[in-house]
Amino acid sequence: MMELIHAYWRNYLWSDGYVISGLAMTLWLLVIACTIGFCLAIPLAIARASERSWLAKPVWLFTYVFRGTPLFVQLLLIYSGLGSLRAIQASPLLWDFFREGFNCTIVALTLNTAAYSTEIFAGAIEASPYGEVEAGRAIGMSTWKLYRRIILPSALRRALPAYSNEVIFMLHATSVAFTATVPDLLKVAVDVNAATFMTFEAYGIAALLYLAVTFLLVGAFRAAERRWLAYLQPLHHH
Amino acid sequence: MLLQGYGTLLAAGALLTLKVALLSLLAAFVIGIAAASLKLSRQSAAAAIATAYTTVIRGIPDLVLMLLIYYSLQIWLNDWTDSLHLAQIDIDPFAAAVLTLGFIYGAYFAETLRGAFLSVPRGQMDAALAIGMKRQQAFRRILFPQMMRFALPGLTNNWLVLLKSAGLVSLLGLDDLVHAARQAGNATAQQFLFYTVVALVFLAFTTISQLALRPLQRAYSHGVRKAQL
Numbered sequence: 001m002m003e004l005i006h007a008y009w010r011n012y013l014w015s016d017g018y019v020i021s022g023l024a025m026t027l028w029l030l031v032i033a034c035t036i037g038f039c040l041a042i043p044l045a046i047a048r049a050s051e052r053s054w055l056a057k058p059v060w061l062f063t064y065v066f067r068g069t070p071l072f073v074q075l076l077l078i079y080s081g082l083g084s085l086r087a088i089q090a091s092p093l094l095w096d097f098f099r100e101g102f103n104c105t106i107v108a109l110t111l112n113t114a115a116y117s118t119e120i121f122a123g124a125i126e127a128s129p130y131g132e133v134e135a136g137r138a139i140g141m142s143t144w145k146l147y148r149r150i151i152l153p154s155a156l157r158r159a160l161p162a163y164s165n166e167v168i169f170m171l172h173a174t175s176v177a178f179t180a181t182v183p184d185l186l187k188v189a190v191d192v193n194a195a196t197f198m199t200f201e202a203y204g205i206a207a208l209l210y211l212a213v214t215f216l217l218v219g220a221f222r223a224a225e226r227r228w229l230a231y232l233q234p235l236h237h238h
Numbered sequence: 239m240l241l242q243g244y245g246t247l248l249a250a251g252a253l254l255t256l257k258v259a260l261l262s263l264l265a266a267f268v269i270g271i272a273a274a275s276l277k278l279s280r281q282s283a284a285a286a287i288a289t290a291y292t293t294v295i296r297g298i299p300d301l302v303l304m305l306l307i308y309y310s311l312q313i314w315l316n317d318w319t320d321s322l323h324l325a326q327i328d329i330d331p332f333a334a335a336v337l338t339l340g341f342i343y344g345a346y347f348a349e350t351l352r353g354a355f356l357s358v359p360r361g362q363m364d365a366a367l368a369i370g371m372k373r374q375q376a377f378r379r380i381l382f383p384q385m386m387r388f389a390l391p392g393l394t395n396n397w398l399v400l401l402k403s404a405g406l407v408s409l410l411g412l413d414d415l416v417h418a419a420r421q422a423g424n425a426t427a428q429q430f431l432f433y434t435v436v437a438l439v440f441l442a443f444t445t446i447s448q449l450a451l452r453p454l455q456r457a458y459s460h461g462v463r464k465a466q467l
Contacts, residue, residue: 084423
């Protein structure tokens, strides 16, 4: 166990000597996917919650397909599937992009988290208390202003607990990256296992690192909830 | 034909995936009920063990746990048989995959059931007892229907996540739907076609699950008002 840590701790944490690997790669995947996914999810959620069906239906289809199929299959489709299409092979730009396991992983993770986040935010928007919406309309707010000042600030707050779950789910989901040869934390564990045959230790170290990051994220989101959801907390008597 | 003779192989793979998912669901539900009861019990040692189980398992990616548990099980069993000078016992990969998935998702089911139990306002149960209902009566008429309103979305979700995780068992060497599609795709160089078929089969599985559970969800959400947007 100790010699395994001694030999491979750098690979597990940030570098295999040539490229970033392990935990650093996992966190990098998480940050990129969640940032782009969040930015896509806000407008999609507004469209999804809209009563205009020409807006809501296409978004519904997108989230339905991406939430209804395994991320692993989505990654296989993008990584192995797209490369088998003539149209992709014929375009040097697309071919170069989709040949890289890293790019394919980012695309798959981003679309996946965008789909789940859209549903979370749309659910929070739909759960807006009718009084708030009616009051905003009654004082003459435009739809844009109503969303910006009334609906989104409270909906995003209400979505925070569910969204924190989604981010943690994404942290865990990044582990499929190893199937696309991205040197993330799990890929390091798989390689260490292959090199040492110390299965439990090789995967166990990765598991503990994932666990530590999960706890850190949970703590950070709890602090965020205390700050932004303070008005919804039960009163404590000291 | 569209599937170029690989239809039977894919169907057999899909059947195996479905079997893994359903049997894991059964295992996870049983483990989940047990762990939730322990967490809600007044015995602090049992509650602490159950809490450690649900916390640690849910903090680690299912894929990592699958590889960790699945491959370690065989090695531990080998060490044990070696120490007793017995012949090596090979674990059935199907059973090991089901138990591994059941063990992982039991933690998620436990949290959903416990959360639903706690979501029902305490006053509901107090009021039911105050007007003279028996405990069992109060559970059946007051607590359970409201608990289900909170639990059903979570249970549906847990099942869908479990179903999609069952799509990972090809990484444990099982000949599931994804494995069949990989073979067909590599043989014909039409990976896109065959992985699309896999995605559609999963979409069919998840759609059927949701359609089957929707009437229940509607029944238990009766009388909850929503805003007009």
